[in-house]
Amino acid sequence: MADIQTFKQENRVFAPPAEFVKNATVSGMDAYNALCAEAERDYEGFWARLARENLQWKKPFSKTLNESNAPFYKWFEDGQINVSYNCLDVNLENGNADKTAVIFESDDAKVTRVTYRELHKKVCHFANGLKSLGVKKGDRVVIYMPMSVEGVAAMQACARIGATHSVVFGGFSAKSLQERVIDAGAVAVITADYQVRGGKQLPLKSIVDEAIAMGGCDTLKNVVVYKRAGADINWVEGRDLWLHDVVANQSDICEPEWVDAEHPLFILYTSGSTGKPKGVQHASGGYLLWAVLTMKWTFDIKPNDIYWCTADIGWITGHTYIAYGPLAVGATQIVFEGVPTYPNAGRFWDMVQRHKATIFYTAPTAIRSLIKAADADEKIHPKQYDLSSLRLLGSVGEPINPEAWMWYYKNIGNEKCPIVDTFWQTETGGHMISPLPGATLQVPGSCTLPLPGITAAIVDETGNDLPNGTGGILVVKRPWPSMIRTIWNDPERFKKSYFPEEFGGKVYLAGDGAIRNKDTGNFTITGRIDDVLNVSGHRMGTMEIESALVANPIVAEAAVVGKPDETTGESICAFVVLKRPRPTGDEAKAIAKELRDWVAKEIGPIAKPKEIRFGDNLPKTRSGKIMRRLLRVLAKGEDITQDISTLENPAILDQLKEAQ
Ligand code: 6R9
Numbered sequence: 001m002a003d004i005q006t007f008k009q010e011n012r013v014f015a016p017p018a019e020f021v022k023n024a025t026v027s028g029m030d031a032y033n034a035l036c037a038e039a040e041r042d043y044e045g046f047w048a049r050l051a052r053e054n055l056q057w058k059k060p061f062s063k064t065l066n067e068s069n070a071p072f073y074k075w076f077e078d079g080q081i082n083v084s085y086n087c088l089d090v091n092l093e094n095g096n097a098d099k100t101a102v103i104f105e106s107d108d109a110k111v112t113r114v115t116y117r118e119l120h121k122k123v124c125h126f127a128n129g130l131k132s133l134g135v136k137k138g139d140r141v142v143i144y145m146p147m148s149v150e151g152v153a154a155m156q157a158c159a160r161i162g163a164t165h166s167v168v169f170g171g172f173s174a175k176s177l178q179e180r181v182i183d184a185g186a187v188a189v190i191t192a193d194y195q196v197r198g199g200k201q202l203p204l205k206s207i208v209d210e211a212i213a214m215g216g217c218d219t220l221k222n223v224v225v226y227k228r229a230g231a232d233i234n235w236v237e238g239r240d241l242w243l244h245d246v247v248a249n250q251s252d253i254c255e256p257e258w259v260d261a262e263h264p265l266f267i268l269y270t271s272g273s274t275g276k277p278k279g280v281q282h283a284s285g286g287y288l289l290w291a292v293l294t295m296k297w298t299f300d301i302k303p304n305d306i307y308w309c310t311a312d313i314g315w316i317t318g319h320t321y322i323a324y325g326p327l328a329v330g331a332t333q334i335v336f337e338g339v340p341t342y343p344n345a346g347r348f349w350d351m352v353q354r355h356k357a358t359i360f361y362t363a364p365t366a367i368r369s370l371i372k373a374a375d376a377d378e379k380i381h382p383k384q385y386d387l388s389s390l391r392l393l394g395s396v397g398e399p400i401n402p403e404a405w406m407w408y409y410k411n412i413g414n415e416k417c418p419i420v421d422t423f424w425q426t427e428t429g430g431h432m433i434s435p436l437p438g439a440t441l442q443v444p445g446s447c448t449l450p451l452p453g454i455t456a457a458i459v460d461e462t463g464n465d466l467p468n469g470t471g472g473i474l475v476v477k478r479p480w481p482s483m484i485r486t487i488w489n490d491p492e493r494f495k496k497s498y499f500p501e502e503f504g505g506k507v508y509l510a511g512d513g514a515i516r517n518k519d520t521g522n523f524t525i526t527g528r529i530d531d532v533l534n535v536s537g538h539r540m541g542t543m544e545i546e547s548a549l550v551a552n553p554i555v556a557e558a559a560v561v562g563k564p565d566e567t568t569g570e571s572i573c574a575f576v577v578l579k580r581p582r583p584t585g586d587e588a589k590a591i592a593k594e595l596r597d598w599v600a601k602e603i604g605p606i607a608k609p610k611e612i613r614f615g616d617n618l619p620k621t622r623s624g625k626i627m628r629r630l631l632r633v634l635a636k637g638e639d640i641t642q643d644i645s646t647l648e649n650p651a652i653l654d655q656l657k658e659a660q
Contacts (some may be wrong), residue, residue: 010402010524014409014442016418020391022439025296032439033451046453047075047289047481054292055083055285056090058258065479070501070506072486073479074262075286082256083265083288084160087327088123089256091116091135096330098561103306103355104149107196107338114149116330119156122149122247126157126256129246133222135188137162137257140267142186144177144204146195147337148529150226150243154190155323159265159284162257163189166267166279169314170195170202172604174210176277178217180269183279190243197474205233223524250626261285267488268316270426271532271541272497279488280316280426284439286481287625290430291325297451298420298431299359300392300438301329308334309361309394310348315538316426317396321481325430340366345373346380349412354520359410361394365536367404368567374411382411389527394436396418397537398569399525405444423447423511423525425496426539429482432456432510446522454480456523458514463503469518471526476508483508533562533570537604545572545609548602552595554578559618559626560609562636573635574609575618582614582655611635615655621646631656 026032039046044064051061061079091097097117104112114122135141141163145151151167158165166184168177181189191208194201205225212220225233226243252599262508265284269277295301299321307326311317326333334355340348340415348370374381393413395405400421409419418437424430432454433447440448450456455477458466466472476483487494499505513526528534542560549558557577565571573602576595592612600608613634619627627647633640634656644650 010443012402012406012444014418014444016438016440016442018588020300020418021438023302024436025300026436027438027440031347032449032452036061043453043478051079051285051289051481053061053077054296055081055173055289056086057285058085058623061261061285062357067479068518070492071479071495071508073483075283075479075481076261079261079285080258081285081288081323082160082162082258083284083328084123084127084156085256086288087156087159087324088116088120089331091327092120094330099330100332101327102149102152103332103334104334105334105338105355107199107342119149119153119327121143121252123155123156123160124252125247125250126243127160127254128250129224129243130188131161131254132161132250133188133224133241133246135161135163137259139163139188140184140186141165142168142177142189144170144172144179144191144208145226145313146170146192146197146228147312147335148226148228149335150192152323152335152439155266155313155319156327160254160256162259162263164264164266166269167314167319168269168396169312169604170204171314171606173174173601174207174214175602176604177207178211178214179236179277180279181211181217181220183269184267186217187219188222188224189220190224190226192226193226193233194231196229196337198339201205201229201231203233208618209234209236209478228476242508243375244319259284262485264485266319266424268319270316271539271544272530277541277544278490278493278497281485281488282429282482283485286483287320287429288324288328290482291320292328294431294451295321295325295329295331297392297436298422298434299361301326301331301359303330305331305358306334306356306389307331307359307361307429308336308352308355308357310336310340310363310366311361311396316429317361319500320430340370344380345370345377346382346385349380349382349385349387352387352390356389358389359392359394360390361396363397363537364395364400364404365398365568367395367400367408371404371407372567387412387414390414390417392420393417394422396424398534399527399545400445402444409444415642418442421445421447423512423523426611427484428476428480428510429484432476433525441520443517443520443522446517446524448520448522450523457507458516458523459503459507463507468516471513471515473527473529474510474512474514474523475503475508477506479508491645533560535562535565535570535572536568540572540603540607544603545574545599545607548607549574549595551602552655554580554591555595557618559628559631561628561631561635563611563632565610571610572607573611573613573631575613575615575631575634576614584614588614613656613658615652617649617652619644619650619652619656620648622648
């Protein structure tokens with residue numbers, strides 16, 4: 001972590017416009033500081049007040065936080081709630097019934113509007129349909145869907161009947177899907193025939209078929225299929241059902257299933273530092289509370305906003321900031337099926353213009369690729385579009401480099417929109433460190449300050465606090481309502497991964513490094529401190545990709561490292577030893593392609609190594625440990641200047657210098 005000590009100090013500072021501050025939910029630093037002070041004075045009282053003011057409880061809670069079985073914290077445990085009730089019924093009662101909940105835009109730019117009343121009805125039909133299949137409270141349902149109103153409705157329908165959903169991103173392979181269905185013990189998979197992205201039809205249902213054919217999905221009873229494209233698919237009578245048949249003739253009313261606040265709302269698999277993805281389990285009450293509060297605080301959501309989060313529902317951002325948060329605050333949001341580059345790289349800006357979006361939330365990798373595209377083609381440069389409706393911009397998923405931040409600020413925000421650079425994780429459920437748009441001074445590349453109630457800090461390897469200006473390990477010192485509750489089926493791994501004994505077992509270890517500015521205390525995230533890569537904002541474990549590679553019969557050994565990449569943040573570079581002699585030239589190219597396709601099949605196209613290099617061996621210490629730090633240097637194409645005296649086989653380094 002030595003390099004983070006030398007992080008360039010960023011001196012540009014941007015204050016929120018006076019007009020924004022005036023109308024903001026959290027208006028000015030005094031208001032922010034007052035919330036922080038309230039949390040510090042009476043931590044439980046602070047959360048209890050907010051939970052009472054912001055959520056509708058069927059049965060009020062009397063106990064705010066139970067720490068008796070730490071780190072398995074419980075929030076609002078004797079309260080009863082239903083998340084879908086809070087997202088839908090509440091809006092029918094408070095005057096939002098005929099307000100547009102979702103503006104759905106398909107890949108081919110067809111626009112459908114759904115009001116809160118219509119969405120409520122759709123979700124009730126869906127929920128009753130699931131019930132008619134025997135799905136009940138506590139069951140797990142895997143959702144493998146394209147971006148669609150039906151995808152959001154599927155999640156809401158599960159929440160309504162107390163079933164725990166596990167959404168699997170549509171880019172994951174049959175193998176990944178099968179592993180998740182088995183680990184979650186799912187009783188049903190909800191999918192679509194195809195997904196349509198960038199003008200192409202990509203199969204989903206056939207991947208589900210393939211996953212089930214791999215075996216082991218013993219708990220699975222039904223596959224519910226949303227007809228998106230209408231193309232031919234394989235059909236298993238008795239198991240497979242069309243969504244339109246499942247919801248036909250269902251009642252418009254589905255009484256919500258009231259669940260304890262701690263009831264698992266969903267499991268979402270994410271990559272960790274070991275091979276197997278972790279099923280991050282979230283609760284109901286605490287999760288929803290933070291989704292609502294961050295919609296209000298970070299996104300300053302107002303009744304007239306047209307909010308757009310470009311994430312996919314397969315990721316945590318699409319859970320908290322599409323499927324739940326916006327609905328729970330009665331917002332109007334855009335849901336987009338397609339990709340930012342189709343029909344051209346002006347798509348986002350065209351959509352902002354047409355729908356008059358006011359809040360736009362996307363990932364740095366998208367911004368960086370659109371900068372490149374705009375530089376290459378004047379016709380789709382953001383200046384060709386009317387983006388004046390925008391009032392707030394957001395960034396999520398990875399560090400945003402200051403130059404991309406500045407471009408976003410100038411070209412998309414016209415120097416009048418605050419940017420909220422939101423640092424958070426699948427495990428945190430919602431934003432943790434972020435500017436508040438009507439309060440915080442923004443600094444390009446810095447996620448600035450923890451949200452009120454979030455006790456983020458920087459410590460050394462033994463858990464001791466470090467002073468500002470010194471880089472270290474990012475932790476959260478106290479539990480917060482939307483935190484991960486456990487890893488599904490693996491409580492021991494939960495403890496070991498997030499509350500390790502080295503840190504006293506009580507602080508949450510985020511897995512990122514960070515540094516705080518000496519003067520302002522602003523946080524800058526310096527990247528993962530574990531073996532997790534971040535490629536285009538997608539989290540991937542190096543071990544996961546290595547396991548996929550060595551599962552190929554021709555591979556003897558593999559080591560995967562991240563390499564800095566201008567567009568995707570990091571790219572995947574794999575060093576591979578084959579069971580046959582080291583290939584060169586065209587043979588190496590052909591095998592590299594074969595292995596890339598193999599990884600796409602094992603995990604999904606997002607995990608394909610960009611680069612594969614072959615060696616007779618890997619650089620190892622005398623005790624046989626792979627020296628990854630050397631591989632990182634080689635991947636970057638730099639010369640090795642570090643000490644290699646512990647290296648068993650220095651000659652190997654020359655072989656691994658060149659990409660195939
Ligand atoms: C929400 C989400 C989490 C990891 C996290 C960190 C990186 C996310 C960031 C950021 C710097 C930000 N990350 N937001 N790094 N600045 N604003 O992305 O969840 O997919 O679980 O990834 O992403 O490394 O640990 P998830």
